[in-house]
Amino acid sequence: MSPLSLQAWLSAVAMVLTYLAFAPYFRSILAGTTRPHVFSWVVWGTNTSVAFVATLSAGGGAGAWAVGFSAVITLAVAALAWTQRADVRITRSDWGFFLAGLAAIPLWFVASDPLWAIVVVTAVELLGFGPTVRKSWQQPWSEPVAFLAILIVRNALVIAALGERTLTTVLFPAAMAVACALLIAILLWRRQGSPDTLRR
Numbered sequence: 001m002s003p004l005s006l007q008a009w010l011s012a013v014a015m016v017l018t019y020l021a022f023a024p025y026f027r028s029i030l031a032g033t034t035r036p037h038v039f040s041w042v043v044w045g046t047n048t049s050v051a052f053v054a055t056l057s058a059g060g061g062a063g064a065w066a067v068g069f070s071a072v073i074t075l076a077v078a079a080l081a082w083t084q085r086a087d088v089r090i091t092r093s094d095w096g097f098f099l100a101g102l103a104a105i106p107l108w109f110v111a112s113d114p115l116w117a118i119v120v121v122t123a124v125e126l127l128g129f130g131p132t133v134r135k136s137w138q139q140p141w142s143e144p145v146a147f148l149a150i151l152i153v154r155n156a157l158v159i160a161a162l163g164e165r166t167l168t169t170v171l172f173p174a175a176m177a178v179a180c181a182l183l184i185a186i187l188l189w190r191r192q193g194s195p196d197t198l199r200r
Contacts, residue, residue, distance in 0.1 A: 007062040010161035014066035014154045021150035022073050028144065029080055035142050036081040037135050039094040043128035045075035047101045047121040051172045054114035054121075061163020066154070067173070094131060100124045115168040122175045129179055136183060140190035148180045148187075155180075 028034035048071035056064040101124040108117035136143050155177035162169045 007161045007163060010157050011062040011065045014063075014157035014161060015069045017150055017154040017157065018066065018070055018073055021147050021154065022077065025077065025144065025147050026080060029077070029084055032084070034144065035135075035139075036077060037089075037131045038078055038081045039090045039098070040128050040132045041074055041078035041081060043094070043097045043101055044125060045071055045078055046098065047104075047125045047128070048074050050101065050104050050108075050117055050121045051125075054108065054117040055162075055169050055172065058114045058118075058166065058168040059164035060169045061161075063158050063160075063162035063169065063173075066158045066161065070154075091131075097124050097128045097130075100127075118168050118171050122172050125172070126175060126179055129183065133183065133186060136187055137190060140187050143183070143187060145184050145187055148184050151180045152177045152184075 025034060029036065048067060052064055052068040052071050055067055060067070101121055104117040104120035104124070107120055108114055132143070155173040158173040159165070159170055
């Protein structure tokens with residue numbers, strides 16, 4: 001199998017994992033057992049869209065496809081969470097994360113280097129975890145650990161599927177994998193001795 005074919009297959013597997021991870025997540029939102037922080041997902045969807053274009057332009061190849069697929073799915077989560085009236089609180093800091101993510105686009109064009117866009121959206125993406133970390137600390141049963149674990153594997157596959165592995169192409173998926181791992185650690189730690197109020 002040629003390297004390109006292998007990368008395409010790895011990217012396809014990453015997209016399948018994304019679908020498998022999000023399908024029950026969508027169902028749990030509809031059932032009311034998962035209450036995503038809407039604006040976190042808006043921030044993540046916007047940033048992932050910018051990361052997709054930047055990764056593609058930096059030679060990410062097949063690995064970028066899964067990033068683009070994730071952007072579409074992430075924005076769909078935000079839309080569904082909004083219609084279900086999940087956690088819709090929006091603070092000034094949330095708006096700051098969102099606008100900073102949008103600022104990555106003109107910065108990219110001014111610097112003529114997609115790395116700057118990736119650095120900005122990765123930083124904003126990590127900051128965008130703030131509201132969800134706060135919610136997960138207070139409601140440790142509100143996010144499914146298995147979902148986050150699948151996302152870690154998915155991001156590892158994205159890195160493996162990249163046409164070129166540079167700081168520009170690797171930084172975003174690697175940072176997301178680490179962030180998901182840390183969020184899992186917080187959820188598991190906070191669940192110790194915490195009643196599962198969502199299942200009562």
